[in-house]
Amino acid sequence: MCGIAGLFLKDEKHGKALGSMLAEMLAVLSDRGPDSAGFAVYGKPLAGRVKLTLRAAEESYDFEALAGRLAAQLPGEIDLLTRATHAVVTVPEAARPQAEAWLRQAAPEVSLFASGRAMEVYKEVGLPGAVSARFDLPAMTGSHAVGHTRMATESAVTTAGAHPFSTGPDQCLVHNGSLSNHCALRRSLAREGFTVETDNDSEVAAAYLTWQMGRGLNLGAALKAALQDLDGFYTFVVGTERGFGVLRDPIACKPAVLAETDDYVAFGSEYRALAGLPGIEAARVWEPEPATVYFWERA
Amino acid sequence: MSLVDLATTPLRELNAALHQLPPDTNNTQWTIRNPRGQHAIAVGIDAPIAVEIEGHVGYYCAGMNQQASVTIRGNAGVGLAENMMSGEVRVTGDASQAAGATAQGGTLVIGGNASARCGISLKGADIIVQGNVGHMSAFMAQAGNLVVLGDAGEALGDSLYEACLYVRGEVASLGADCIEKAMTEAHRAKLAALLAKAGMNGAVDPGAFRRYGSARRLYHFKVDNVSAY
Numbered sequence: 001m002c003g004i005a006g007l008f009l010k011d012e013k014h015g016k017a018l019g020s021m022l023a024e025m026l027a028v029l030s031d032r033g034p035d036s037a038g039f040a041v042y043g044k045p046l047a048g049r050v051k052l053t054l055r056a057a058e059e060s061y062d063f064e065a066l067a068g069r070l071a072a073q074l075p076g077e078i079d080l081l082t083r084a085t086h087a088v089v090t091v092p093e094a095a096r097p098q099a100e101a102w103l104r105q106a107a108p109e110v111s112l113f114a115s116g117r118a119m120e121v122y123k124e125v126g127l128p129g130a131v132s133a134r135f136d137l138p139a140m141t142g143s144h145a146v147g148h149t150r151m152a153t154e155s156a157v158t159t160a161g162a163h164p165f166s167t168g169p170d171q172c173l174v175h176n177g178s179l180s181n182h183c184a185l186r187r188s189l190a191r192e193g194f195t196v197e198t199d200n201d202s203e204v205a206a207a208y209l210t211w212q213m214g215r216g217l218n219l220g221a222a223l224k225a226a227l228q229d230l231d232g233f234y235t236f237v238v239g240t241e242r243g244f245g246v247l248r249d250p251i252a253c254k255p256a257v258l259a260e261t262d263d264y265v266a267f268g269s270e271y272r273a274l275a276g277l278p279g280i281e282a283a284r285v286w287e288p289e290p291a292t293v294y295f296w297e298r299a
Numbered sequence: 300m301s302l303v304d305l306a307t308t309p310l311r312e313l314n315a316a317l318h319q320l321p322p323d324t325n326n327t328q329w330t331i332r333n334p335r336g337q338h339a340i341a342v343g344i345d346a347p348i349a350v351e352i353e354g355h356v357g358y359y360c361a362g363m364n365q366q367a368s369v370t371i372r373g374n375a376g377v378g379l380a381e382n383m384m385s386g387e388v389r390v391t392g393d394a395s396q397a398a399g400a401t402a403q404g405g406t407l408v409i410g411g412n413a414s415a416r417c418g419i420s421l422k423g424a425d426i427i428v429q430g431n432v433g434h435m436s437a438f439m440a441q442a443g444n445l446v447v448l449g450d451a452g453e454a455l456g457d458s459l460y461e462a463c464l465y466v467r468g469e470v471a472s473l474g475a476d477c478i479e480k481a482m483t484e485a486h487r488a489k490l491a492a493l494l495a496k497a498g499m500n501g502a503v504d505p506g507a508f509r510r511y512g513s514a515r516r517l518y519h520f521k522v523d524n525v526s527a528y
Contacts, residue, residue, distance in 0.1 A: 251434070252396070252415055255377065271336035271355045271376060285355060285374055287395055287414050290434065 002163075002176040003029025003128075003149035004256075006237040006267035008244035008296050009142075013263050014278065019140030023132040025266075025273040026147045030128045032269055033149030036162035037131040038123025040172040040239055043142040045117040050096045050169075052089045053114040053121045054103070055159065063087040066107055073102050084134045085159075088120050111160070113197075116170030118143075118241050123162035143298065146239045148174035154182075155200045165203040167194070168210035170241035175202035176254040176269060177233035185229065205230060209238060219243040220295035227291055237267050242298040252290035259283040265296055301326055306333035310340060320346040336376065341369055344386075358395075361388045364405060380407045383424055396433065399426045402443070408497045415452065418445045421462050427497035435474065437464055446493050448503065456511055460518060464511040465490050467503075476517040482510045 005025035009015055019041065026037055054063070067080040067089055076092035078099075091099045096115070103112050114121035122135040128149045132138065148163035155161045164172035179185075182201035185208060189196060194207045208229065212222035219240050226236075226247060233253035238245040246267055248256055259266045259274050261283045268274045271285065288294055303313050313331065320326060322345075329350040334340055338357035341350050344367040352360070355373035365384045374392035383402040393411035400416070402424030409417075409426070415433035418426045421440035428445070434452035437445045440462035450468035457474020463486075464477075473479075490505040 255395070270357060271374065272338075272357055273336075275335035275355070281354075286393060290415070 001032050001151045002254075003032030003269045003273070004174050004176050004235060004237050004267060005029060005147040005149075005269075005273050006145070006174075006239075006244065006246070006265075008144040008265040010263055010265070015143060016141050017278075018142045018145055019136075020138040021277060022140075022145045022147050023129075023137045024276050025268060026128040026132055026137075026149055028273045028276070029149045029269060033151045034127055035152050035157045036123065036125040036150045036159065037128035037148065038121065038150075038162045038164055038174075039132075039137060039145060039147035040114070040119050040121045040164045040166065041137075041140045041142045041145045042118045042170070042239060042241070043120070045170075045241055046090065048093050049090050050093050050115055050117055051120055052091065052096075052099060052103070052112055053119075053166075054087045054089060055111045055113055055123075056085050056087075056109065059084050061085070061110070063089075066110065069106065070099060070102060074099055083122065083136060085124060086122050086135065093117075113160075114164075114166035114172065116166075116241060119166070119170045119172060119239070121164055121166055121172060123148075123159060123164065125157060125159055125162065144239060144244050146172055146174050146237050146244075148176075154178050154202075155198065160198050161200050163202060164239075165198075165200070165206040167196070167203065167207040168213065171206070171210055171213065171239070173202065173206035173209060173236055173238045175205055176235045177249065179205060179230055179232035179234065181231040201232070205234065205236065213240075218295075219245045219297070220293050223247045223293045223295065227293075235269070240297075244296045246288055246294040248288055248290050248292070250291040256288045257285060258288050258294065259285045300328040300330065302330045302332070304332045305335065305337060305340070310337050314339070314342060317341060317344050317346070317348075317350075320344075320348060322346060324348065334371075334373070338376070341367075344369070347386075355392070364388060374411070379409075380405070380424075383407065393430070399424055402426070406496055412449065418443070418462070421445065425493055425496065427493060427499075429497075429499075431468070434471070437462055437477075438474065440464075444489075444493055446490065446497075446508075456513070458517055459511075459513040461513060463489075465493075465508040466511065467508045470509075470511070473511065476514050477511055478514045480510045480512045482506075482508065486510055 074095045079090040081088045163174040166172045179201040182204040235254040327348045331352045334354045336357045342362040345365040347366045350369045357376040359378040361369040368387045371390040375394045379398040380388040381400040383405045385404045389408040391410040394413045396414040399407045403422045407426045409428045412430035417432040417436040419438045421443045423442040431449035441460040447466045451470045453471045454474035456477030487505040
């Protein structure tokens with residue numbers, strides 16, 4: 001069992017409340033996933049700059065020093081935002097390959113696990129309410145967000161095994177369920193040049209979608225392809241720079257509720273998670289159909 | 300009349316109060332506000348009372364119901380009215396998976412759609428769905444009736460015993476051992492009574508439905524299969 005929460009705002013009305021709305025949803029889903037929690041928050045896409053989300057083992061890690069060493073390697077300005085065990089380093093887009101290569105080589109003690117023009121990702125072991133508070137999720141703003149509360153089944157309770165998984169720029173995936181063909185798929189993706197970093201089945205699904213989108217499919221089409229190639233139980237919620245998608249397996253093994261108003265689309269594993277959202281009383285609330293792609297994209 | 304606001308009253312307190320009602324209670328009208336999708340609301344009632352729930356409910360609402368008439372003004376989560384024994388449960392919106400599972404008696408009326416496995420292992424209750432039902436509805440249903448005004452998903456009535464299924468719309472596919480059967484005058488009369496019970500007296504034409512039931516090939520032992528055991 002796991003819990004999923006997702007929000008896609010259609011306009012700027014609730015942008016400042018995005019983090020607090022998601023934090024409340026995750027707290028409600030605590031009893032579906034008390035092991036660990038995580039979330040991806042999408043802000044306004046930066047022009048010409050990229051955010052790299054880094055994670056250290058300890059809160060005492062000196063990200064300032066690391067950022068100083070990185071800055072010395074790169075042309076242009078870099079910015080640093082530290083939140084508990086995580087840091088978001090913003091670098092010029094042109095310097096991104098260089099920054100990533102340097103971080104991997106010179107700072108193996110930190111994990112560079114997400115990047116993008118709009119997305120920041122945070123995840124940790126612990127109760128969802130505590131994880132949200134630790135990273136100050138309620139204060140975060142943006143256009144859409146995806147969150148997860150984990151009750152581990154297929155791999156260990158570690159920060160690396162927590163969701164969301166990000167395997168491509170501004171792409172993230174959260175998963176409730178378990179995949180049965182993730183080993184075979186992992187080998188196929190390896191042949192395509194994709195390294196899946198953890199032994200988690202959900203990361204394989206994320207990498208699969210990244211691979212499909214890399215071949216030119218949009219998120220909706222990539223999710224449709226997943227119906228053919230993924231075997232097992234899944235409810236996925238996926239974010240991209242401008243998109244938000246939902247997919248359930250053909251027998252709809254894992255729960256899902258969608259709500260839509262003029263202002264937002266919201267996803268919850270259970271309606272309870274949506275009950276505190278503004279205007280929910282008047283929202284269209286429905287259970288997404290099995291094997292049906294739901295997909296929203298900002299123009 | 301009792302008004303219970305679940306924003307301030309713990310759910311266990313509400314359910315305990317409902318369980319303590321004597322059979323001849325005068326406290327027969329209950330209104331529940333702010334259900335906020337909580338699970339197991341109004342479960343296990345055994346008294347002739349009317350309960351109105353104003354909003355969406357979570358899992359297993361009105362499960363094991365006896366005698367009571369429970370109305371949900373909103374949607375219901377998984378397992379609505381599961382194992383109902385008698386009485387009536389109505390939801391104005393949609394019901395999630397396994398609505399009316401194993402229900403032995405009473406009537407379940409779903410105003411919107413029901414998701415997968417509606418009426419799974421049904422044991423005698425009547426379920427009337429005004430919208431569609433999802434895949435594997437009436438799976439292994441043993442007795443009772445499932446009436447669907449909309450469409451039915453894949454594998455309707457798989458491994459069916461003696462429950463009767465009536466569908467007005469399209470059936471995506473029939474499950475193992477489920478077949479279409481002739482709709483006789485007697486069946487039309489029975490269906491009209493079921494529709495009337497759901498409050499659709501005369502509004503829906505029983506002649507527009509098709510009837511499905513068990514071919515009875517699966518649950519009789521065949522001596523040819525003895526070596527399989």
